[in-house]
Amino acid sequence: MKKFEEKTTHTTPIFDGKIVKLQVDDVILPNGKAAKREIIKHPGAVAVIAITNEGKLVLVEQYRKALERSIIEIPAGKLEQGEEPIVTARRELEEETGYGAHEFTFLQAFATSPGFADEIIHIFVAKDLYQIEEKADLDEDEFVELLEVSLEEAQEMVANERIYDAKTAFAIIWFAMQQAK
Structure with a gap:
């Protein structure tokens, strides 16, 4: 296991653009609580x-x-x-x-x-x-x-x-x- 890993339970795509994509991930935190993460995906x-x-x-x-x-x-x-x-x-x-x-x-x-x-x-x-x-x-x-x-x-x-x-x-x-x- 990765230290402090947040496990993704669901990903919701929000935007798929020419340069970036935006998604919201539902995650389970290391303490077992749920949270949301807004993530920009970029090709590098x-x-x-x-x-x-x-x-x-x-x-x-x-x-x-x-x-x-x-x-x-x-x-x-x-x-x-x-x-x-x-x-x-x-x-x-x-x-x-x-x-x-x-x-x-x-x-x-x-x-x-x-x-x-x-x-x-x-x-x-x-x-x-x-x-x-x-x-x-x-x-x-x-x-x-x-x-x-x-x-x-x-x-x-x-x-x-x-x-x-x-x-x-x-x-x-x-x-x-x-x-x-």
Whole structure:
């Protein structure tokens, strides 16, 4: 038995969208009592910590409707059904930045919001970047601006909340640790 496991007795689908599904699970808690859990099902995602040959971090600025504002992030995107994370990472880097990379290294994966969603994000580091001759098209509903910043500039963007998401904050911490070596 998993420690503190909650046993699902029934699942009620609520919404089946293009990106997420919402369900309500009836569960039995470890103490035997019943509860409900609202859960968002997500196919997973990748994010890329791309480092230019000049040692700068590649970021993109885009509008995030859920936050009602633009934020600056590392390139990222949703896994397509049956797609390996490395394939998604290469595609998203090319689409969002116009860069390809000769070197991709898997760093780690983590849950983004485990209190209510099952999304796992796979983080890759991309180095030895090169410009794509024919840049892949962004998704038709995607608008981004490319930025290449130093560690200090990225840290300032965190301080003034232009960088406001966990995956990018994680990337900057990792980038700082690499530069400290």
